[in-house]
Amino acid sequence: MESELATALEALRSENGKAQQLTAQLQETAARNDALKAKLADLNSRYTELRGADALALEQEIRQLRRTVDQLRAESQDQRTAQAQQQKAAEAELAAVRRQLAEEAEKLTRVRAEVVETQEIALLQEAGIYEFRHRLADAVAYKAALQKLKDSVKVAAKNNHAITATTDWTVNGSAVEGQRMVRDFSKLMLRAYNAEADNCVRSMRPYRLDSALDRLTKTRDVISRLGKTMNINISPGYHRLRLEELELTADHLAKVEEEKERIRAERERQRDEQQAQREFEREKSRLNKEQAHWRNALQKWAESGDGQQAEAARAKLDEIDEAIRGVEEREANIRTGWVYVISNVGSFGDGVVKIGLTRRLDPLERVRELGDASVPFRFDVHAKIFDADAVSLETRLHQRLADRRVNRVNLRREFFYATPAEILQELEAMGLRDNLLDYVEEAEAQEWRSSRQLARDAAPASPAPAA
Missing domain, CATH: 3.40.1440 (GIY-YIG endonuclease)
Structure with missing residues (x-):
């Protein structure tokens, strides 16, 4: 298909070159006509200058000039006639080129309609926020719905509801042979359609969904065109099932990715919580050890009668008690x-x-x-x-x-x-x-x-x- 387009475009370029050559010829003829007009003007000017000369010589000069003028007028008329003919031929050829260009443009439009945009970079650049086609609770629900839909696809294919075809085709006058041939071609067309659908499912990414839907629809249209003589078509119901399969597959992949991200964030939050809990435990353990140390010191200084040291120990114990209460409050309040x-x-x-x-x-x-x-x-x-x-x-x-x-x-x-x-x-x-x-x-x-x-x-x- 690309080679046909390249050949058509090359032909268009050739025809365009011919049109340019004709235009150049027309421009050259116009330039010659302008030169003749300039020469005629020069002769008229000379005629004016010679009006005061000798009458006989002047009369001869005038006759000569008139002959020259008549000759120039004849040449100019011939040039205008030739130019008109060339212009008419160029216009006819240009019209033919334009008709061919319109035909090729129409052909190019038909071909482009059959081409599906599948380049990754182009699809990614056009990708926006993914919108779910089927709103379900979680990835498990999507997986169940997808499995149920696949079962419906299998049932439709098994019950011959996937493809339609003519029933009055004959081969060598035999209706049985005709039905067999239609059946074989129908199976072949359905296999090609399913192969394309399965490939779209296997290569599905959420941002590719619109491209996949377009691709599968155009595959169905191509099969209808190829099977036109036998009226072979993918049934609308079966095509809707396979399109819905693509939508559910994309939804399932998007939901799985969404849940993975949520789980990752939750695990990160839990790790931070667990680390914070370990820090609380370590801090309480450190404060409890420090508290025990100062209690022993307080008891020792109280027994020895050192009131000043005992008072400092009590102040330190109050400070430690306050720190322990602060840690316990932090531990109890998960929003702090x-x-x-x-x-x-x-x-x-x-x-x-x-x-x-x-x-x-x-x-x-x-x-x-x-x-x-x-x-x-x-x-x-x-x-x-x-x-x-x-x-x-x-x-x-x-x-x-x-x-x-x-x-x-x-x-x-x-x-x-x-x-x-x-x-x-x-x-x-x-x-x-x-x-x-x-x-x-x-x-x-x-x-x-x-x-x-x-x-x-x-x-x-x-x-x-x-x-």
């Missing part, structure tokens, strides 16, 4: 924690921050975990906000910056196009400036800046200009 604002200039550039939440005793532990091998540089901390309801605080910040989200599809990706100064303004607008324990506006980005300097030092020096 830290909201942090971090950036990674080397990985994401300026003007991008991540706003996250952790219940850990030390939020920097969570930040260090985020800067693992998944990013080339460590994160810089710009702000740490402690709040009794850190969950609500994080949600409010995310909502105020919703129009600045980097990833607007997966809302679990907490990156925003904003600067630390803009986050500080948002906190001030929310009346939470006093909740800030630390604030740094400029990212240190030591690893990134050092890497850039090393790269500049390693770059070969530019040669000095010649004297």
